[in-house]
Amino acid sequence: MSCCDQPGLISVNDALNKLLAAVKPHADYEELPLPQALHRYLAQPIYALVDNPAWHNSAMDGYAVRFADYQSGQPLTVVGTALAGKPYTKSVEKGQCVRIMTGAPIPTGADTVIMQEQLCEKRSDKVIFSGEVRQGDHVRLKGEDIKQGKILLPAKHQCSAADIGFLAAQGISTVTVYRKLKVGLLSTGDELKALGTTLHLGDIYDSNRYMLNALLSNMGCDVHDFGIIADNVQLIKDTLIKANNQCDVIITSGGVSVGEADYIKDIISELGELHLWKVAIKPGKPFAYGWLSNALFLGLPGNPVSALVTFCKLALPAMVKMTGGEYLPPNYLCATLTHPLKKRQGRTEYIRSHYTSNNEGELLVTPTGKQGSAIMSSLVGANCFIVLDENQESMVAGEKVMIEVFQPPLL
Numbered sequence: 001m002s003c004c005d006q007p008g009l010i011s012v013n014d015a016l017n018k019l020l021a022a023v024k025p026h027a028d029y030e031e032l033p034l035p036q037a038l039h040r041y042l043a044q045p046i047y048a049l050v051d052n053p054a055w056h057n058s059a060m061d062g063y064a065v066r067f068a069d070y071q072s073g074q075p076l077t078v079v080g081t082a083l084a085g086k087p088y089t090k091s092v093e094k095g096q097c098v099r100i101m102t103g104a105p106i107p108t109g110a111d112t113v114i115m116q117e118q119l120c121e122k123r124s125d126k127v128i129f130s131g132e133v134r135q136g137d138h139v140r141l142k143g144e145d146i147k148q149g150k151i152l153l154p155a156k157h158q159c160s161a162a163d164i165g166f167l168a169a170q171g172i173s174t175v176t177v178y179r180k181l182k183v184g185l186l187s188t189g190d191e192l193k194a195l196g197t198t199l200h201l202g203d204i205y206d207s208n209r210y211m212l213n214a215l216l217s218n219m220g221c222d223v224h225d226f227g228i229i230a231d232n233v234q235l236i237k238d239t240l241i242k243a244n245n246q247c248d249v250i251i252t253s254g255g256v257s258v259g260e261a262d263y264i265k266d267i268i269s270e271l272g273e274l275h276l277w278k279v280a281i282k283p284g285k286p287f288a289y290g291w292l293s294n295a296l297f298l299g300l301p302g303n304p305v306s307a308l309v310t311f312c313k314l315a316l317p318a319m320v321k322m323t324g325g326e327y328l329p330p331n332y333l334c335a336t337l338t339h340p341l342k343k344r345q346g347r348t349e350y351i352r353s354h355y356t357s358n359n360e361g362e363l364l365v366t367p368t369g370k371q372g373s374a375i376m377s378s379l380v381g382a383n384c385f386i387v388l389d390e391n392q393e394s395m396v397a398g399e400k401v402m403i404e405v406f407q408p409p410l411l
């Protein structure tokens, strides 16, 4: 059985493919100082300007020697010192060696570094070494990390902290990146109140907007927060029109199901086009997407975990593509279930869970608590989702399941 038992539902994969096919990267770039490039997507490939390292240098504190001299077994004369930033500029001649520190350029003539721990005898300026030494030991060769002209990072790559260090090592001080995606965010619902206000009977705090804002910031988006909008058709329309003028994407939460105050789908159909509604995903079934004249519209369900899961599984991949990135499907791991799981066929389920490995390296996974779509406490302590597809049913402890480990910029 599949989605057909739940009429109108489309599978998570089909929904994702439909969304990914519908969006394309925007074409606006900007040049940024390197330190500001964190999490941004590169608009062009970046090539190595220089060899790294730029010269042969020492990987250890010790002595730079001519290997043949070491092999002769004769004491060597220490003729100078080479430090990182203060090279020994003369040549090392037969019978000589140079005291050298980690990072210092290897002086001409020397081809091997012997660690100072292998110094066996030192009399005045004469040294003898012991232990095994091979030619080229502890020499970091020019260009062994990167050769000039080689590609460092491809276009569409998202800059990590390590990438920033990698580029800085090349002396690259600016990079061209896609501009940030402008994302309009709003919550709909008469019951929603902002933080800092008092709740009355029936009210709840608008937790989704804070959570989604944090997720979008993590992704490197430029968030335009339109706040809480009451369940009022005209107010929702006015806000969506404003957001459409300012943003590339509009994300709402709430009001996409079938209740009497669930106006979002009709409003999108009236102002633009509704392309998809209802996905075979749990939690998150009433997810909707469509277009206004300028912006992609992503309607997340109001239940907080439904909003989170549909954001991660559907909204985020589309936005990564729009920002110039390449969405990479998750890496699934196989783990052994420690507790039984109840499931009905029909929807792919994402079950908040915690995985560890036992002494044999086997992965064990345990749901972190109740799985209702309004239950936020089971997100705390979760480090993965167990993913059960549409066709799977209840499972017993000991069965193998697929898990998807949480990864930045998601969770």
Ligand SMILES: Nc1nc2c(c(=O)[nH]1)N[C@H]1C(S)=C(S)[C@@H](COP(=O)(O)OP(=O)(O)OC[C@H]3O[C@@H](n4cnc5c(N)ncnc54)[C@H](O)[C@@H]3O)O[C@H]1N2
Binding pocket: 187, 188, 189, 191, 192, 204, 205, 206, 207, 208, 209, 253, 254, 255, 256, 257, 258, 259, 262, 283, 284, 285, 286, 300, 301, 302, 303, 304, 306, 373, 374
């Ligand atoms: N008869 C049916 N009822 C429901 C169905 C259905 O198929 N038939 N689907 C259920 C499912 S599944 C979900 S998920 C929810 C989604 O409903 P909506 O997207 O219309 O969301 P609301 O009704 O506005 O709110 C649902 C729930 O979430 C709370 N909420 C809303 N916004 C926020 C927010 N910003 N922060 C925190 N919590 C929020 C809201 O108070 C409700 O409790 O519909 C089911 N119903």
Ligand code: MOO
Binding pocket: 281, 282, 283, 284, 285, 286, 301, 303, 305, 306, 373
């Ligand atoms: O799809 Mo809903 O999120 O099951 O509660």
